[in-house]
Amino acid sequence: MTQFSETSPIFKREEVLREEHYPDELPERKGEMDDLHMSLAPAARGVGANNVFLHGKAGQGKTAAAQAKLSELQQHAEEESDHLNLTTCYVSCESHDLSTSYKAASRIYQELTGETRPTGYATDVVMDMMFEAMNDIGGTIIIVLDEIDTLGDDDRILYSLPRARAQGYVGDHVFPSIIGISNDLQWRDNLSPKVKSSLYDDSVLFSPYDATQLQQILRRRAAKAFRDTELVPVDGAALPPDADGDSEPAESSTPSQTAPDDDTAEEQQTHDETPVEGPTVSEDSETEELTDEQSDSPLAGTPIQVDNSGQEYIFRSGILTDDVIPLIAALSAQDTGDARQAIKYLRKAGELADKSDEPMVTAEHAREAQALVEREAVVEAMREMTTQAHLALAALTALELSGDAPVRAKPIYGVYKSIASEVDADKLGQRRFKDHLRELDMQGIADGEKVAAGSIGGPAWQYQLQVDTEIAVEVLKDTTRVANINFKTIGDDRSLP
């Protein structure tokens, strides 16, 4: 008998909390979706879509909006139009090391033809192969280039693709266009004028979600993901007096303290798959039926929307305590308003409750989840740092281990130089080294504090690690350059001024 189980008392469909789950409806992005619609609408009229640039910070639904609008256009092409011949192709410029026009063009070729990615050719040849593939396919071809800024200065593909018809790279029967997606506004501003003018017919800004929007997003997800959790149509239910748009959850919700048994679990899974008459209550157009017992349950919270139909729903859960979603939404809104991050907190909170065999997901789990996710992000950031940043981190870590932190930049620099000598790395000047310390501070790995300087005048900075020393050592031991350093000895050996 193993510890594994096919079901969880907490989750009904945890996959909807995973990053790869993209919803069909994004009511919080109605304005942006309408703008995107305007850019793609010419395709339905047979003249090709406009090129469009979607920008905004991470996790704002840019990719989700592009995917949802393109699948709507695809549906129009298949079911309603007798002339729209549509091909769409999604390429993330960040993945697969696609940081050059060459690689992006070869990936587009691969996506369009189903052949293997061409390698070993000149860039011109691969571009020609890509355009030839477009000529073979014909019709409207919309290419989504996500994380487009990772192409950096290599703007060749961005210049050629939008001008393919004008330049005769493709025939008159082909209408190629690009949806470019980026988190980096500065990159767009730095593009050469010729690329800017050819690439961006239209642009759509996705501003950060606020706490209310994040609550709505989380409730739609939670209703799919967790057991004994649902969205109940406002019209079909008796609302408590406090369900009036106030964002405070109602006290009246008395979730059941017991997790569903296996029979209930099975029943819920079957009922998930059974479409019924009535309004859609899920974000991805599946339908759910409310049992009498569920409909009688007390309801709490602000009415929310699941699509743009205007129908409102009330969230009810016997698994999440009332404060979980408002707390996660507030935490994420205070940070960057990132929906991906908020959904991740919710998933982790559920996993923590599951792991400790607790019947409810509570605010405590949510806070613990946030700490865990943040820690993972910092570890990830530490792993991806440059060698010089690793050396700066190693120096500060050694001083933490010897009990000397918080410590001024100068002694850290001294330890850095001895580590750099030991691993035979270039030694930066003090000024550039300090840039790395500031970088560690900005990434939340170190904590820099301004302190009054001695007799020489002017304020000075002192630093200490903000992450656990053991975690820093663990990450540094995994980096080839400093893997064999004995931090303890380095910290002990040097004498501080």
Ligand SMILES: Nc1ncnc2c1ncn2[C@@H]1O[C@H](COP(=O)(O)OP(=O)(O)OP(=O)(O)O)[C@@H](O)[C@H]1O
């Ligand atoms: N309005 C929304 N409703 C439901 N889910 C959303 C919404 N906005 C974003 N999400 C979800 O949040 C996650 C991140 O969204 P998405 O990838 O579209 O963001 P992005 O702006 O493209 O971010 P990045 O630039 O970092 O790729 C996805 O899982 C997506 O399904």
